[in-house]
Amino acid sequence: MADPSSYRPKPGDIPDSPGVYRFRDEHRRVIYVGKAKSLRQRLANYFQDLANLHPRTRSMVTTAQSVEWTVVSTEVEALQLEYSWIKEFDPRFNVKYRDDKSYPYLAVTMNEEFPRVQVMRGHKKKGVRYFGPYAHAWAIRDTVDLLLRVFPVRTCSAGVFRNAARTGRPCLLGYIGKCSAPCVGRVSAEEHRELAEDFSDFMAGRTGTYLRRLEKQMTEAAEEMEYERAARLRDDIEALKKAMEKNAVVLADATDADLIAVAEDELEAAVQIFHVRGGRVRGQRGWVTDKVEDVTTGALVEHALQQLYGEESGDAVPKEVLVPALPDPVEPVQQWLAERRGSNVSLRIPQRGDKKALMETVQRNAQQGLVLHKTKRASDLTTRSRALEEIAEALGLDSAPLRIECYDISHLQGDDVVASMVVFEDGLQRKSEYRRFQIKGFEGQDDVRSMHEVITRRFRRYLAEKEKTGEWADGEDVPVDGTLAGPAGALTEDDGRPKRFAYPPQLVVVDGGQPQVGAAQRALEELGIDDIAVCGLAKRLEEVWLPGDDDPVVLPRSSEGLYLLQRVRDEAHRFAITYQRTRRAKRFRAGPLDDVPGLGETRKQALIKHFGSVKRLRSATIDQICGVPGIGRKTAETIAAALAQAAPAAPAVNTATGEIMEDVEEAPPATAAGDAETPVPTGVPDDRRGQET
Numbered sequence: 251m252a253d254p255s256s257y258r259p260k261p262g263d264i265p266d267s268p269g270v271y272r273f274r275d276e277h278r279r280v281i282y283v284g285k286a287k288s289l290r291q292r293l294a295n296y297f298q299d300l301a302n303l304h305p306r307t308r309s310m311v312t313t314a315q316s317v318e319w320t321v322v323s324t325e326v327e328a329l330q331l332e333y334s335w336i337k338e339f340d341p342r343f344n345v346k347y348r349d350d351k352s353y354p355y356l357a358v359t360m361n362e363e364f365p366r367v368q369v370m371r372g373h374k375k376k377g378v379r380y381f382g383p384y385a386h387a388w389a390i391r392d393t394v395d396l397l398l399r400v401f402p403v404r405t406c407s408a409g410v411f412r413n414a415a416r417t418g419r420p421c422l423l424g425y426i427g428k429c430s431a432p433c434v435g436r437v438s439a440e441e442h443r444e445l446a447e448d449f450s451d452f453m454a455g456r457t458g459t460y461l462r463r464l465e466k467q468m469t470e471a472a473e474e475m476e477y478e479r480a481a482r483l484r485d486d487i488e489a490l491k492k493a494m495e496k497n498a499v500v501l502a503d504a505t506d507a508d509l510i511a512v513a514e515d516e517l518e519a520a521v522q523i524f525h526v527r528g529g530r531v532r533g534q535r536g537w538v539t540d541k542v543e544d545v546t547t548g549a550l551v552e553h554a555l556q557q558l559y560g561e562e563s564g565d566a567v568p569k570e571v572l573v574p575a576l577p578d579p580v581e582p583v584q585q586w587l588a589e590r591r592g593s594n595v596s597l598r599i600p601q602r603g604d605k606k607a608l609m610e611t612v613q614r615n616a617q618q619g620l621v622l623h624k625t626k627r628a629s630d631l632t633t634r635s636r637a638l639e640e641i642a643e644a645l646g647l648d649s650a651p652l653r654i655e656c657y658d659i660s661h662l663q664g665d666d667v668v669a670s671m672v673v674f675e676d677g678l679q680r681k682s683e684y685r686r687f688q689i690k691g692f693e694g695q696d697d698v699r700s701m702h703e704v705i706t707r708r709f710r711r712y713l714a715e716k717e718k719t720g721e722w723a724d725g726e727d728v729p730v731d732g733t734l735a736g737p738a739g740a741l742t743e744d745d746g747r748p749k750r751f752a753y754p755p756q757l758v759v760v761d762g763g764q765p766q767v768g769a770a771q772r773a774l775e776e777l778g779i780d781d782i783a784v785c786g787l788a789k790r791l792e793e794v795w796l797p798g799d800d801d802p803v804v805l806p807r808s809s810e811g812l813y814l815l816q817r818v819r820d821e822a823h824r825f826a827i828t829y830q831r832t833r834r835a836k837r838f839r840a841g842p843l844d845d846v847p848g849l850g851e852t853r854k855q856a857l858i859k860h861f862g863s864v865k866r867l868r869s870a871t872i873d874q875i876c877g878v879p880g881i882g883r884k885t886a887e888t889i890a891a892a893l894a895q896a897a898p899a900a901p902a903v904n905t906a907t908g909e910i911m912e913d914v915e916e917a918p919p920a921t922a923a924g925d926a927e928t929p930v931p932t933g934v935p936d937d938r939r940g941q942e943t
Contacts, residue, residue, distance in 0.1 A: 252276075252312055252313065252314065252315050253312075254296065254297050254300070254311045254312065254314070255297070257314070257315055257316050257317060258297045259293070259317065261290060261294065264289050264290040264293055264294075264319070265289055265290065265319075265321050266288050266289070266290045266291070267288065267289065267321050268285075268286065268287055268288070268289070268321070268322050268323070268324060268325050268327070268328045269285070269286060269289045269319050269320055269321040269322055269328060270283065270284070270285045270286075270319065270320050270322065270328050270331045270332050270335065271283070271284055271285075271286065271289060271292070271293060271317060271318065271319040271320075272317070272318050272319070272335065272339075272341075273310065273311070273314035273316070273317050273341075273343075274314060274315060274316045274317070274318070275313055275314055275315055276315045277753055278316075279339075279753075280335070280339035280341050281310065281313060281314060281341050281342050281343050282310050282314070282341050282342075282343040282344055283332055283335045283336050283339065283341050283344055284332065285325075285328040285329060285331070285332040286328070287325055287328075287579070289319050289321070293317065293319070296311050296317075297311075300312070306343070306540075309343075310343040313343075324582070325579065325581075325582035326582045326585050326586050326589070328582070329556075329582050329583065329586050330586065332556075333556045333560050336556075337560070345539050345540070345545065345549075345550065345553045354369050354370070354371050354390060355369070355370050355371070355374075355380040355381060355390075355533075356369065356370075356380070356381040356390045356393070356394065356453065357369070357370035357378050357379065357380050357381075358378065358379045358381075358403075358446055358449060358450050358453075359377070359378050360377055360378065360379055360443075360446065360447075360450070361375070361376065361377025361378060363439055364404050364411070364432045364433075364439060364442050364443075365403065365404070365442070365443060365446035366403070366404050366405060366406070367394055367403045367404070367405050367446070367449065368405060369390050369391070374561075379450050380566075381450075381453045381454070381527075381532060381533075395428075396489045397449060397452065397453075397489070398423070398428040398429070399427070399428065399485065399486050399489045400452075400464070400486045400489060401445050401446075401448055401449035401452065402423075402427065402428055402429050402430040402445065403429070403430070403442070403445050403446050403449050404429055404430070404432060404433075404442065405423065405429065406421055406423070406429070406433075411433050414431075414433040414434060415433045415434065418434055419434065420433060420434050420436075421433075424436070430442055430445060454527065454528065461487060464483055464486055464487050465487060467483050468480050468483035468484055468487065471483060505526060505529055505570065505605075506526065506527050506528065506568045506569055506570065507526045507568050507569070507570035507571065507572055507605075508523060508524070508525055508526070508558070508568050508570075508571050508572070509523065509524045509526065509572045509600075509605075509608060509609055509612045510522070510523050510551060510554055510555075510558075510571065510572065510573045510574070510612070511523075511574055511609060511612040511613040511615070511616040512547055512550050512551060512554070512574055512575075512616060513613065513616040513617040513619070513620040514547065514550065514620070515620070518538060518539065518540055518620065518623070518624065519538070519539050519550050519620070520536065520537070520538045520539075520616050520617070520619040520620035520623060521536060521537045521538075521539070521550070521554045521616060522534070522535075522536045522612050522613075522615040522616035522619055523535050523536070523554075523558065523612075524608070524611075524612050524615075525568075526568075526608075527568075534615075536615070536616070536619045537554070537557065538619065538620070538623045539553075546575070546578070547574060547575040548575040548576055548577045548578050549577065549578075551573045551574065551575055551576070551577055552577035552583055555571070555577075555583060555587065559587060559590050562590060563590050563591070563592070564591065564592060565591075567587060567590045567591035567595060568591075568595070569591075569593075569594075569595060569596060570595070570596045570598075571587065571595060571596070571597045571598075572598065572599070572600045572605060572609055573597065573598070573599060574599065574609070574613065575599065576597065576598070576599065580597060583597065584597045633810055634676065634677035634678070634814075635650075635677075636810045636811075637677055637810035637811045637813065637814040638650035638651060638652070638676075638677055638811070638814070639811075640805070640809055640810055640811030640812075641757070641811040641814065641815065643811075644794065644803050644805055644811060645757070645783055645785055645794070645796065645803070647756070647757070647783055649756070650756075651755070651756035651757035651783070652675060652676055652756060653673065653674070653675050653753070653754075653755040653756055653757075654673070654674045654675075654755055654756070654757045654758075654759060654818055655671055655672070655673050655708075655755040655757070655758050655759070656671070656672050656674075656758075656759040656760070656761065656818040656819055656821070656822040657669060657670065657671050657701065657704055657705065657708075657758070657759070657760050657761065657770070657822060658670050658760075658761035658819070658822040658823050658825070658826040659689075659697045659700045659701060659704070659761070659826065660823075660826035660827045660829070660830040661689075661695060661830060662830065662834060663695065665834070666830055666833045666834045667688075667689040667694075667695070667700060667830075668686065668687060668688055668689065668826060668829050668830045668833060669686070669687040669689060669700060669701075669704040669826060670684070670685070670686055670687070670822050670823075670825040670826035670829060671684065671685040671686070671687070671704070671708060671822070672684050672818065672821045672822045672825055673755070674814075674817075674818050674821075677814055679821065684825060685708070686825070686826075686829050687704050687707065687708075688833075689703060689704070691703045697762065697765075697766060698765045698766060698768075698769045699769070701760055701762070701766045701769045701770055701773075702769040702770070702772060702773045703773075705758070705760075705769070705770045705773035705774065706773040706776070706777065709754075709773070709774060709777050709779055709782075710777060712753075712754055713777060713778075713779075754781075754782060755782060756782065756783065757782070757783045757784075757785065758770060758774075758782055758783070758784045758785075759784075759785055759786070759787060759815060759818055759819060759822075760784070760785075760786045760787075761786070761787065761789075761819050761822055761823055762786050762787075762788060763786055763788040763793075763795050763802075764786070764795050764799075766786050767784060767785065767786035767795045767796065767797055768797060768798075770784050770786075770797075771784045771797035771798075784796075784797055785803075785815075787815050787816070787819045788802070789819075791804075792805075792812065792816065794812075794815065842864060842892065842893055843857070843864070843889070843892075843893075846888055846889055846892045847888065848885065848888070849885070849888075849889065852880070853878075853880050853881060853885075856878055856879060856880060856881075857875070857878055857881070857889070860877075860878045864893070867889075867893065868893045868894075870890075871890075872886045872887055872890050873886075875889055875890060
């Protein structure tokens with residue numbers, strides 16, 4: 251625990267102007283980001299008697315080891331910079347709204363030649379119109395099913411669309427009138443786009459125009475005694491009205507607004523948002539956050555606005571935002587919202603009428619969300635805490651292992667040997683910290699030697715980063731090979747992101763028994779590391795092995811600690827075997843063009859597209875190869891020489907007759923997607939972070 255007075259800056263050194271400040275811990279990680287109208291006055295609040303601070307503020311300032319700040323011109327700039335840094339550094343003590351689900355949106359892909367209506371989650375894409383969010387995906391599908399009678403827009407995937415265009419036969423929706431079938435040319439691209447625009451306008455709340463137009467067409471059809479057409483239009487009107495009933499009118503003046511309510515106690519706060527468009531509730535979402543310090547409701551509202559509109563622009567920011575309390579000061583937030591929208595935004599507290607009544611409904615939802623979250627989280631926290639305590643007790647640790655790293659080796663009969671490193675913090679996955687390794691110290695199958703290499707490489711990098719911070723005492727031997735470059739005292743890369751292996755775990759878990767555990771312990775001892783515990787989890791009897799012990803530690807099958815270790819081990823195994831399979835598949839798909847130096851994926855695909863196959867490319871002359879855009883004569887000569895040296899593929903054989911099929915051409919090399927570097931799950935860095943040069 252640090253004494254805040256040890257890093258307190260002199261009052262005269264702190265500027266009395268707007269700015270953003272960052273607290274960092276002993277590893278130089280950013281643990282808190284804040285903004286202030288006056289940096290001097292705001293920072294002075296942190297460096298007072300610890301007894302006067304909120305418990306969580308006290309925890310933050312005693313965890314921190316330094317504070318730094320950046321001066322800006324206005325409070326709006328401070329608001330923007332604070333949001334950017336919170337997104338970049340993900341500080342552990344900042345207010346962070348935890349959304350337990352990815353809310354579905356109804357999306358219309360106006361960026362395609364034939365727009366498609368579909369359910370979408372995740373980040374918003376440019377050129378796509380979104381409506382929602384909705385609480386459930388089935389609610390979107392029910393609405394779309396009703397509207398397709400009137401607006402028969404394409405809903406099929408790209409593969410189904412191409413297949414229908416190739417065969418000349420539409421899918422079932424095309425036959426029953428719920429798709430205009432642009433795939434077979436029933437409507438042109440322009441006509442289909444008009445349908446998609448009408449669909450979007452209706453979803454945006456402009457419903458009266460279409461209802462009046464359909465009613466007029468129905469009346470005209472009846473007068474002309476076209477009763478079948480009139481009946482069909484009548485059913486279309488009923489479908490539209492039924493779709494409209496799913497979103498009852500809550501504000502009679504067709505208001506576009508977002509209503510934000512907050513329910514809070516001393517430790518946590520729940521935020522509920524209703525999205526009202528055209529006077530109807532079009533979407534709803536909710537978040538929960540820990541109250542890191544004694545923040546006001548207005549401050550919680552400000553953080554919610556940042557979370558909600560930080561990456562939005564244009565009409566995604568409504569004209570009116572109704573809140574239970576205003577941020578202090580409100581002018582910078584209001585100006586920031588106006589800049590996001592491109593026009594004025596009204597940020598206010600509803601005082602009377604329908605808007606106040608609707609705000610009370612949103613408030614009740616927020617209160618219910620907080621109650622449900624506390625009930626659910628109490629169970630989760632209790633279970634995770636018990637699991638960590640059981641592990642600490644079973645392994646004889648001084649404290650619960652808040653950061654656990656697990657390693658596993660994967661190969662196929664000694665080929666493509668790889669390793670994985672997964673990280674759990676507070677009993678939860680930390681996927682952004684996952685790493686992957688290629689075993690390159692030797693060839694063949696040797697899990698024990700592979701484990702020693704991986705542990706050595708991982709913690710050699712940790713020691714390298716530790717030396718850069720100046721934590722080694724003067725004259726102390728540093729067990730790291732090679733000369734280290736880079737500025738001392740920095741634990742971040744040039745772009746501000748954390749360095750790769752800067753943070754040590756309290757516990758290292760290896761997938762295996764006594765030999766693997768011994769290899770990991772030996773690697774740590776060779777590096778001079780004696781403050782990290784090591785254990786292994788063997789699959790056969792799920793027994794826990796400790797270094798130097800002849801007998802394993804057997805945890806009860808019902809133990810939460812054993813269950814957590816199994817989850818960690820299984821996740822490391824999954825991550826390793828996925829990487830190994832991907833590398834093996836890539837090796838099997840390799841083609842002769844992969845060995846041509848300087849030939850990237852774009853030009854490889856251009857060559858195959860131009861000649862049709864590797865066989866035709868091999869028989870082409872240098873002048874013909876030069877005819878491919880982007881291929882110069884020197885490159886063409888290199889390609890021709892490489893293909894001449896490579897052995898052609900073996901001829902195909904008809905297994906039924908034994909006939910050699912001479913005319914079968916070689917398959918082209920893997921596509922760019924299949925030939926690219928191994929993909930990593932979202933938030934997981936590339937494999938090269940786990941390798942040394």
